[in-house]
Amino acid sequence: MSETMQSAEPRVGVYVCHCGINIAAKVDIAAVVEFAKTLPYVIVVRDYKFMCSDPGQELLQQDIKELGLNRIVVASCSPLMHEATFRHATEAAGLNQFYFQMANIREHVSWVTADKALATRKSQALVSAAVRRVVLNEPLEHQKVPVKPNVLVVGGGIAGIHAALTLANAGKQVTLVEREPTIGGHMAKFDKTFPTLDCAACILTPKMSMVRSHPNITMLTYAEVVGVEGYVGNFTVKVKKKARYVHEELCVGCNECVEACVYKEGRFTDTFNEGLSKRKPVYMPFPQATPSVVLIDPESCIELKTGKCKKQCATACTRNAIDFTMTDEIVALEVGAIIIATGFQTFDATRIPQYGYGKFPNVYTSLEVERLVNASGPTGGEVQLRDGSTPKRVGIIHCVGSRDEKTNRHCSRVCCMYSLKLAHLIHERTDAEVYNLYIDMRTPGKGYEEFYDKLLKEGVNFIRGRAAEVTDWTVTPEEEGKLVIRAEDTLIGVVRRIPVDMVVLSVGLEAHADADEVRRLFNISCSKEGWFLERHPKLAPVSTFTDGIFIAGACQGPKDIPDTVAQAGAAVAEALALVDRGFVELEPNTAFITKELCSGCHTCIAMCPFSAIRYNKEAGVAEINPALCKGCGTCVAACPSGAAQQHLFTDEQIFQEIEGVLNYV
């Protein structure tokens, strides 16, 4: 299309999409079409079932060519969904893509408006706004900005480990940040993994040590992201490395300091063992910790609390790795993409008091039992009660903190399978009679139903019913000294009392308590429950609403290990697609100064958060560098003379849009 054609009298084409019945069921399409025909400069109005489909796009392309249209309006879904689609279609037909304007009559109208007449009027108003606006649109070009090649991975669980390794193998420089002193996450605590029962350590620890030794990976453990600035392809990230009081590069993990500590026995809660054992103030998180470096807990270390310790640990260290003067340190990183893989937390079982967790010593959470059955756990893999005896009867209660309006509404997805796994391991190690109390058995996964079948044949008992309570109030002689689980066996239709020695609460998966702070930090969204939101539940499952930031693993929703690893791989592919392209196209929504109007008052210069404006002394006016401008609009609002304007959002465009919308009122 020639330049003269584009600058000539506007010729607008309006296309109203049915979106199947998504829009058509609530909006009177014919009425919108008839209304659009009455709007100024409108040459043609059409409607189509799916404007985003090939025939839909061809419709407007043909009209551009045959009717000489130079402005296009599509009334359909959110620009987030298909603005790019229609811009490309417009461009392909020879028109500058910024001569296209979208009116959102799906998310903003048909999906949220109950009354059909109102929905139709609202759609008409939005179409009117778009037509009035598009007439004033100008031809613009995307800015190309180079992308930084490095990638940040946040979270060192199996998702983060897999993502970091895959990126590093593709030749990218990766920084892996982990909040805990070691990478490994929840998976490092497990003994076996379902349904194959392969040993978690055997498949995880080699990956952990590969992370440590990979030349392309920088591992920052005991560290947290505290600040994120910039935009897609160009992020500046600040990471706080918490003081370990041990120099990582000097420590070889010999544990001499731990031996030498003035505390002869462990006295403090060992969080890695879920509180089932005690540790000293100086400790190694667990034998296979990566990095293999000890740390000192300032809350319990006598020297750090009072400064009055014999410091035997420091004396014992032959490499002088211990340094009590160490402080937190801030590291700045420049990255092009960020993968967030911060995982989950387990449900706090004390929130359901009728199960007696914290009241009866032999009521355990599933994560505690994972440590009990683990060969490197506090009991060396022996399933023992608190008094050291072996349980003869064990009850496993499913859905603790899942599928419950009062705690978490969602199904945690992994509990059925891990409960089956624990049932198998407990039955195998202790020969105990095991009862699984479930609401519904959910085993949709490769080999999962087969595993359930195996458990049924092994003679594990299954009772379909949600346990109502765990009590030490006994009725019959065989219940003496035991805990009794009361539940309806719903398949028989009777209430049963099951006496057991040990109760395992299969706690659900929840978003981290600080998920909201984390999502604010990265400027992404999360659901009401705190799960990070993907850009599209089906078609963009690892992207977020912030370009350049991707999510993987259970931080997006409860997930088992295979799905977590698959999603980590997907996030890596998306990140590579971004950094390997080498550049990003930025929306040309930058601000500009109309020289004739500028009085050179400097107001905008002080306001600009990106230092994109400078004062041109000779001309006596302000100038904006479009490469630095992020299009925030601050200068536009601040300018007292109306000289600062923004592409795509000029005052006139906004006023016309408002006038169009006012049709609705």
Add this chain to the structure above:
Amino acid sequence: MDEITRTVKYEADTDPHFAEEIAGIARGETLRACIQCGNCSGACPVSPYMDYTPRRIIAMTRAGFKREALSSTTIWLCASCYNCTVECPKQIRITDVMYALKQKAIKERLYPKRFPVAVLAREFSAAVRQFGRNSELWLIIYLYLKTNPFAMLKQSILGLRLFLQGRMGLKRERIPMGTGKKGDLQTIWNALDRADR
């Protein structure tokens, strides 16, 4: 030997509006959200004595098995302790559903034979409605007459002793009904009737 009867249920045996009706009385729209986990039955202190567990009553109500639900002993055994309602993971107002079923059973005169709780409830409310107070002797007399007159003979000795001790009087207790002015009994009935409508 017991007779063998048909146990299969045909759609014609169900009342498609039953669930809606009960949910309406009990403000129990969440009834439909029941996942049949049985937590209510497990939490219920009297479920071991019921003919159907509370979970099954919810299922029968939802599926429209009106006759079965209304003639069960479950709804009359319910002690209204609200344990089920507190523990229900779907926050279904199970106790309120039980009350709705009781109301419905009384209206439809569908309750288990020799299970006089419904008669007792009706006679009690009729007496209070008419006289403003309950008189124990008359309540017992009506209850036995309408359920099992012969049982009254067995209880007559106890009744006589209570009478002689002055624990039970022949006199009908009553309070004035009033004319519907503020504060008198008739105002309460008027308010209740309005609420019923």
